Amino acid sequence: MREILDIQKQLLPDLMDIMKKRYSILHHILVSGVVGRRTLASSLDMTERVLRGEVDFLKELGLLESDATGMKISESGRQLLEDMQPIIKMAFGLTDLEESIAKSYGISQVIVVPGDSDTSVFTKKELGRAGAAALRKYVSKDDIIAVTGGSTMAQIANNLAISSSMKGSWFVPARGGLGESVDMQANTIASIMAKKTGGKYRLLHVPDHLGEEAYQSLIQDPQIQEVVDAVRSCRIVVHGIGDAMVMARRRKVDAETTRSLELEGALAEALGYYFDRQGNVVHKMPTVGLRLEDLQRIEVVIGVAGGKSKGEAIASVLRHGQEDVLVTDEAAALEIMKHL
Amino acid sequence: MREILDIQKQLLPDLMDIMKKRYSILHHILVSGVVGRRTLASSLDMTERVLRGEVDFLKELGLLESDATGMKISESGRQLLEDMQPIIKMAFGLTDLEESIAKSYGISQVIVVPGDSDTSVFTKKELGRAGAAALRKYVSKDDIIAVTGGSTMAQIANNLAISSSMKGSWFVPARGGLGESVDMQANTIASIMAKKTGGKYRLLHVPDHLGEEAYQSLIQDPQIQEVVDAVRSCRIVVHGIGDAMVMARRRKVDAETTRSLELEGALAEALGYYFDRQGNVVHKMPTVGLRLEDLQRIEVVIGVAGGKSKGEAIASVLRHGQEDVLVTDEAAALEIMKHL
DNA sequence: CGTCGATGGACGTTTTATGTCCCGGGTATA
DNA sequence: TATACCCGGGACATAAAACGTCCATCGACG
Secondary structure (H helix, E strand, O other): OOHHHHHHHOOOOOOOOHHHHHHHHHHHHHHHHOEEEEHHHHHHHOOOHHHHHHHHHHHHHOEEEEOOOOEEHHHHHHHHHHHHHHHHHHHHHHHHHHHHHHHOOOOOEEEOOOOOOOOOOOHHHHHHHHHHHHHHHHOOOOEEEEEOOOOOHHHHHOOOOOOOOOOOOOEEOOEOOOOOOHHOOOHHHHHHHHHHHOOOOOOOOOOOOOOOHHHHHHHHHHHHHHHHHHHOOOOEEEOOEEEEEHHHHOOOHHHHHHHHHHHHOOOEEEEEEEEEOOOOOEEEEOOOOHHHHHHHHEEEEEEEOOOOHHHHHOOOOOHHHHOOOOEOOOOHHHHHHHOO | OHHHHHHHHHHHHHHHHHHHHHHHHHHHHHHHOOOHHHHHHHHHOOOHHHHHHHHEEEEEOOOEEEOOOOEOHHHHHHHHHHHHOOOOOHHHHHHHHHHHHHHHHHEEHHHHHOOOOOOOOOHHHHHHHHHHHHHHHHHHOOOHHHHHOOOOHHHHHOOOOOOOOOOOOOEEOOOOOOOOOOOHHHHHHHHHHHHOOOEEEEOOOOOOOHHHHHHHHHHHHHHHHHHHHHHHHHOHHHHHEEEHHHHHHHHOOOHHHHHHHHOOEEEEEEEEEEEEOOEEEEEOOOOOOOOOOHHOOEEEEEEEEEOHHHHHHHHHHHHHHHOOOOEEEEHHHHHHHHHO
C-alpha cells in the first residue's frame, strides 16, 4: 500500500504536493461547511487566483459545489475525503515529521523515508536513494561536491546514476584520512560517485597517524594544497552523521582522547568533528580539508543519517546549526523530535 | 491497494494521465533498447518537442540515460518499470478495454467502471456516477437533454448534483409511455434530474396501450406536439440499454409480438427500439418522441448499461452505430469485446 | 431596503509549454 | 577510411496556460 505511493512518487515527484493541496482544500471546505473563496484562500495561505483554479477543477470533478452563497462539499467529495483518510494519514505522517523538524531546527529541507535503518537494510537503501535524489536536486553544472565516508554515504554512491547535470562535477573527499576502512573512506566514496555519475574526482591521500613533522610538510605540498583549496571552495557538502563513541572506536582513537570525549559528553560526529548534546564542538580529528567554519559560506550542506540509535546524535549536529538539508529515516526522525 | 488508485483517479485524474504517459515512454524505451527521440516520438504518436520535455524530465529523475547514440533506460528506470507493472495494470487495465471498444465500434469515448453490475450494487452505483460525470462533461449551457427510463438511468439521476452548467438545461423524456413502472419511467427520471441539477423539465404524458384512434388524436395535440418537437431537437440523449426479452416481459408486450421478436432474433432494446445481433431494428414501440433517425443529427448520444448479462445486448446496439459515448462496466465490456 | 460577502466573468501580464529549425558529433556502412 | 545518416541538445518565436487584479451581479442577512 505504501509502496504504491513510493513508486508513483518516482514518476510523479510532485504527486504528493498536489494531492495534499487538493485534499486540504476539500478538507477545509468540509469543516467550514460553506465558505467563500477569499476566506478559504487566506486560511490556506494561497492566493485567491490559484485557489480558484483548483476549486474550478474540483468543481469540474464534481467534488464540490458552489452557488452565490459560497462553496460546499458535494456528496462524492465527502465520500472521497472519508476514503482518503487512511491514505493521507500514512502518506503525510512523514511529511508532518519533515516539516516539524525543519521548523524546529531551522533547516530548509528535511526528507524522511519510512522505516528504521538499524533494523532494515531496505530502509538503509531507501535512505541512500533519497540522499542521491536530494543531491541530484541541488547539484548544478560544474559544482564541486565534497563528501565524507561511511556506510550511508556508500549507499548514496550506489544510488547515483549517470546524469548530464553531474557530468562536469568534481567529487572530492571533505577531509583527509580519518581512519576509516578503505571501502568506506571518503576517497573511495568520492571516486565511486564520480564513476557512477560520469563526473571527475580528486583525492586527498593523507595517511593516518602521521607524526606532527610529517604532517606539517605534507600540508605544505602543492598537490595537496591544490586539492584542499578545491575542497574548501566547494558549493555542496554531503556528509554522514555518526554516534561519537562508535566512530571513535571504529577509528581507533587512542584511549586518552576517548576518555576526554566521554568527559566532554561527546555524542555525535560529523566531518571529523565531535559534538556534545548542545551542538558544541568538543574535539576535532587532526587532518586536512574542510573546516567547520567553511560550512557557513557553503551553499548546500546535506546531512544524511538514519536509524533510531543515531537519532540523538543527529539532533546534536542539527543543533550546531549549519545544516541546510537533512535526509533521515522515520525512526531517527522520531528520536530527533524527542530531543528538542 | 486498488482503492488508492480509485481515489487518485477521482482526485488526480490529470496526474494519472501524466503517469500513464511517462510510463509508456519508459516502457517503449525499455523494449526498444536504444532509440532516438524522433523515432520514439512517432511511435508514441507525440510531437517531438513534447516528448523531449518528458524525456528531459525523466532524465533528470535518473530513470533514463542518453548519449549520442540515443536514449536507453537506466537501472533505476528498469526497476521502476518492474515495480509499476501491477499498478499500471490495475489503474489502466480498464483504460485498455475502453480504448479497444472505442476503436472497434467507432465510438468517441468509452468509460468502463470496475466490477459487474449484475452481482454488485456498488458497481451499479459506480456506473451511475460515471454516467453522471459523462453527462456533466458533455453538457453545455441551455441544452435540451433527452433521457430514457430504467434502473441505470435512475442511478444516474441519483448521482447528479446541482451544477451551474446545467442550470439552464431542459430535461425531457426521449419517448412517451413505454410501459415501464412509474418510478423507472422516463418522465420520472427527467423530473428527478431536473430537480437535482436545478434544471427545468417537460414531460410527455402518453398513456400506454392506447387505441389507434386515441393515439392519432393525442399526437395531434398542440401541447404534446410542442414537447415532441423539443425532444426531437435535443442536443444530448442519455439512454439505457436492455436485453430484448427482459424488456418485452417487463413492458408486458403481447404474446404475438413477443413471438415475433423471438423469431426476428431480437437481442437488445434501446429507446423503445428492438435490435438483432447485427444491430438491425426488428421492432419499434408505438409511441411518440425521439425517432431512431433523429440520432444522426443529435450531437451527443450517451448509452449507459452494465452487467455481464447485458454485454451482448450492448454490443448489438453499438453495432447499429449511432452511439457517441458508452458508459459500461468491466464485466459488460469484456462481453462486448467477445462479440466483435 | 441596504449592506456585505460570494461567485463568475473579463482582461492584461507573466510564465510555461510547444513547434520548428539547426548544429556539431558519433555510428554504421560502404 | 570516407560518407551519409541519425542522434542529442541549443535556440527562438509563438501559442497556451497560469496568474494577479478588478468588477458586475446575485443572494442572504440584519
